[in-house]
Amino acid sequence: TLANNTVWVRLKAGRAIGNYNGETIGISGGSGNGSASVTVSGNVTNATITSTQNGDWYSGSTWAGGIVPGSTDNVIINHDVFATASVTRDNGTTTTVNAIHKLRMENDYVNNGTTTINGIFELGPNGYAAGNNFFSYAATGSTLIFNTGGGNYGITAGQKFWPTANYPENVMVSTGMNIDINENVKTIPASGTMTLFGGMINTSGININGTLV
Numbered sequence: 001t002l003a004n005n006t007v008w009v010r011l012k013a014g015r016a017i018g019n020y021n022g023e024t025i026g027i028s029g030g031s032g033n034g035s036a037s038v039t040v041s042g043n044v045t046n047a048t049i050t051s052t053q054n055g056d057w058y059s060g061s062t063w064a065g066g067i068v069p070g071s072t073d074n075v076i077i078n079h080d081v082f083a084t085a086s087v088t089r090d091n092g093t094t095t096t097v098n099a100i101h102k103l104r105m106e107n108d109y110v111n112n113g114t115t116t117i118n119g120i121f122e123l124g125p126n127g128y129a130a131g132n133n134f135f136s137y138a139a140t141g142s143t144l145i146f147n148t149g150g151g152n153y154g155i156t157a158g159q160k161f162w163p164t165a166n167y168p169e170n171v172m173v174s175t176g177m178n179i180d181i182n183e184n185v186k187t188i189p190a191s192g193t194m195t196l197f198g199g200m201i202n203t204s205g206i207n208i209n210g211t212l213v
Contacts, residue, residue, distance in 0.1 A: 017044055017045060017046060017072070017092065018043070018044060019042070019043050019044075020040070020041060020042060020043070020044065021041045022039055022041060023039065023040050023041065024037050024038070024039050025037060025038050025039075025040060046072055046073055046074045046092065046093055046094075047067075047072075047073045047074065048073065048074040048075070048076060049063050049064065049065075049067055049068075049069040049073050049074070049075050049076070050063070050064045050075075050076040050078060051063055051064075051076065051077050051078050051079040051081055051101075052064050052078075052079070053079055054079045054080045054081070055079070055081065055082075056081075056082060056083065056084070057069070057081055057082065057083035057085075057087060058083065058085055062079070062081060071088040071089060071090045071093070072090050072092075072093060073093065074093055074094045074095070075089075075093075075094075075095045075096070076096050076098065077095075077096065077097045077098060077101055077102075077103055077119075078098050078101055079101055080101060080102045080104070081101075081102070081103050081104070082103075082104040082105075082106065082124070083103075083104070083105055083106065083107060083109070084106045084107055085107050086107045086108040086109070086110065087105070087107070087108075087109050087110070088110040088112070088131075089109075089110065089111055089112055089113040089115060089131070090112055090113055091112045091113055091132070092113060093112075093113035093114070094113060094114045094115075094116070095111075095113060095114070095115040095116070096115075096116045096118065097115075097116070097117045097118060097119045097120065097121065098118050098119055099118045099119050099138070099141050100119050100120075100141070101119040101120070102119055102120035102121070102122055103117075103119075103120070103121055103122070104121075104122040104123075104124050104127070104147075105121075105122070105123060105124060105127040105128070105129065106124040106125055106126050106127050107126055107127065107128075108128050108129070108130060109127075109128065109129040109130075109131075109161075110129075110130055110131040111129055111130070111131035111132070111133050111134075111135065111160050112131045112132045112133060113133065114133065114136070115129075115133070115135045115136070116135070116136050116137075116138070117135055117136070117137045117138065117142050117144075117168065118137075118138040118141060118142060119141070119142065119143070120142075120143045120144075120145060121135065121137075121143075121144055121145070121161060121168075122144075122145040122147055123144075123145065123146050123147065123148060123153070123161065124147055124148060124149070125148050125149045126148075127148065128159070128161075129159060129160045129161040130158050130159065130160055131160050133160060134160045134163035134165075134166075135160060135161055135162075135163060135166075136163070136166040137163075137166055137167055137168040137169065138169070139169060139189070139191075140169055140191060141169065142168045142169045142170070143168055143169065143170040143171070143172065144161065144162060144168040144170070144171045144172070145171075145172045145174065146171075146172065146173045146174060146177065146179050146198070147172075147174040147177075148174075148177050149176065149177065150176045150177050151177055151178070152177070152178045152179075152180050152201065153177060153178065153179050153180065154179075154180045154182055155179060155180060155181050155182055155183055155186075156182050156183050157183045159183065162186060164184050164185070164186070164187070167186070167187055167189070168192070169189055169191055169192040169193075170188075170192050170193045170194075170195070171186075171188060171192070171193075171194050171195070172194075172195040172197070173195070173196050173197060173198040173199070173200060174197050174198055175197040175198055176198060177198040177199075178198055178199035178200060178201055179198070179199075179200050179201070180200075180201040180203055181200065181201065181202055181203055181204050181205070181206055182201075182203045182204055183204060184204060185204055185205040185206065185207060186204075186205070186206040186207070187206070187207045187209065188206065188207065188208045188209060188210045188212075189209055189210055190209045190210050191210060192209075192210040192211070193210055193211045193212075193213060194206075194208050194210070194211070194212050194213065195213045196212070196213065
């Protein structure tokens with residue numbers, strides 16, 4: 001028999017998220033010292049990956065432990081992170097961009113989970129955000145930046161980066177480009193600022209309750 005000791009059990013990779021009761025796991029003492037089983041109960045939850053420096057979403061050096069977040073992981077961004085390849089956030093995940101920090105997309109961001117922008121979300125060249133769920137922005141300190149490098153950027157049905165509720169406090173359009181608001185009336189709150197270094201085509205309408213620069 002195995003010695004009477006504390007046993008640490010690591011569930012096998014790929015275990016589905018959820019609650020487990022009475023899960024039986026085989027264990028071995030090693031070196032021919034016998035085997036037995038242990039019954040465990042508890043929850044398997046999403047891992048949470050936190051940024052440790054500015055960098056590429058798909059570079060291990062950007063994240064704690066060198067682990068690039070997968071689509072099922074929760075993510076906390078405490079730096080300026082960018083992605084030139086698509087990023088998918090699965091149902092049940094949380095993604096948080098903390099105050100004064102930034103997520104810049106130069107490809108598709110598929111938001112099937114919960115994405116909270118307390119800092120900055122920037123759309124670079126080829127940047128877009130779609131999926132099942134709208135972003136949620138902090139009432140103060142949050143900013144949406146359009147910085148695609150030129151041309152007209154259409155804000156059309158299917159986008160999830162500019163919601164009609166929990167919208168960004170501030171919006172900025174960079175030099176050399178226009179945005180075309182062509183899906184639902186947008187709002188700038190009384191505390192917010194709409195900064196137009198570029199242009200705006202106001203097809204569907206916008207309520208600017210704050211400052212227009």
